[in-house]
Structures are given as structure tokens and as C-alpha cells.
Amino acid sequence: AQTVTQSQPEMSVQEAETVTLSCTYDTSESDYYLFWYKQPPSRQMILVIRQEAYKQQNATENRFSVNFQKAAKSFSLKISDSQLGDAAMYFCAYIGQAGTALIFGKGTTLSVSS
Amino acid sequence: EPEVTQTPSHQVTQMGQEVILRCVPISNHLYFYWYRQILGQKVEFLVSFYNNEISEKSEIFDDQFSVERPDGSNFTLKIRSTKLEDSAMYFCASDGTGSMYEQYFGPGTRLTVT
Secondary structure: OOEEEOOOOEEEEEOOOOEEEOOEEEOOOOOEEEEEEEEOOOOOOEEEEEEEOOOOOOOEEOOEEEEEEOOOOEEEEEEOOOOHHHOEEEEEEEEEOOOOOOEEOOOEEEEEEO | OOOOEEEOOEEEEOOOOOEEEEEEOOOOOOEEEEEEEOOOOOEEEEEEEEOOEEEEEOOOOOOOEEEEOOOOOOEEEEEOOOOHHHOEEEEEEEEOOOOOOOOEEOOOEEEEEO
């Protein structure tokens, strides 16, 4: 069975600085998709960024980028120029090409200080 | 921008009662999902639904749970006889084509079973 591991329960960063959130996963599938979701205090789940496993190029969305290392089964999220509004719980998630269920990690709580 | 909506935002019910959680997915989406998040824990998949039938379900989705798309817009989750451990945030999500693997989440319904 596929698993997603986020080893950092909590992280902190200062405004304008860069922070990297870690995620590893375990799968025997060759085709899959990886995601980062943001969950602010409102508890709404917001899609931040998506990576297709067949793409070598790392996905980027404005200040958010990923470092996807397929061989190492690693998928980290880098937030550049951190803002107070980035403070939230961040979840890494996996879905296999044949599946329909997102598999989530336990999340990393990111705090941002001014 | 189209979004997934869920009602009610908070539901309080007594143990043993039936509850129906309602979702309106994004209008042109074809795949629908329910997830739950017990407070402080990770998001867990319950069920996926496509073409008026269940595509996949987790071990959590036992006989107490059912889903329905009663009309062209609503997608419901019914819990027949609620238990204390059903207290959680329930998220509905929808996906446009399945092949894009981008599930957009609603704001959630907080279910409290007393």
C-alpha cells in the first residue's frame, strides 16, 4: 500500500525568508501524481501545487515550488518570500494513476513570524 | 471562480441519529469524493463516486455510510446511525476529468456527535 510521510510536525519561518517542507512517499507504481495542499485555520483544503511523476521538470506556482526526486521518492515544497498568510497546515498527498483516492501525510504546521 | 460548496458548515447530532451532509460539486466535474479529518489527524479518504456509482471506498466506509447524487447538482453523504467517533470534519471534493487528478475541496462540514 502507498504511504506518505511528513517528518516535520512543525516548522517556522520569518517573513520574506524561504522554507522547505519535506515529504517522502512509498509506492510501487511508476505513474502517479503528487500534491501539496494548504489548510489554514478555516480548515478549508486548498490545492497549492501538483507534480506528475512522468515529468522531470519541477512544478512551480508563483512563490511555491517543489523538488521532486523520483528515485528517492521525495517531494519537498519550497515557499519563497514567506508571507504571514502562508501560515497553515500543509499536507503532502499522493494519488496513483489507477486510483481515485488521495493519500495524505500527517501534515506540517507552518508558522510565519514578522 | 467555480468552487465546491458544502452544507451545513456545522452539524450537531445525537449518537444514533442519521445525518446527511450535502455537497454541490463544481458544475462540469464528473468525479466526486468524500474525505474526513478527525481533529488533529490527517485527512482520510472515504469514497469516490463516478457515473452514479461508487468507484472506490475505504475500510472506514462501512454499511453505516452511503452516498448519493440525487439530482444533477447535489452529492450527499449519509451516516445512518452516528457514533461518537464519527465526529470529524467531512470534506467533499470534485475532479473535472479524472485524468487531471486535481481534486478541489469544499470548505467542509464539522460534524459533532454527542
